[in-house]
Amino acid sequence: MERTDSVGGDIIRVLLAFILPPLGVFFQVGLGKHFWFSIILTLLGWIPGIIHALYIILRD
Secondary structure (H helix, E strand, O other): OOOOOOHHHHHHHHHHHHHOHHHHHHHHHOOOHHHHHHHHHHHHOHHHHHHHHHHHHHOO
16 A cells, blocks of 8 residues: 655654654544554553554554
């Protein structure tokens, strides 16, 4: 499957992932299991939330 997103969109989502990780995940995949998992990880610790958000945003 070919990605049609712009690089600028990825940059914005990555910045959001550092500020508020679940928001970056939401803009990437919507309101699904990854979003809720990101909220849980962020509540348990900011760094795990950021790592998960970056993984979701940057994976191919």
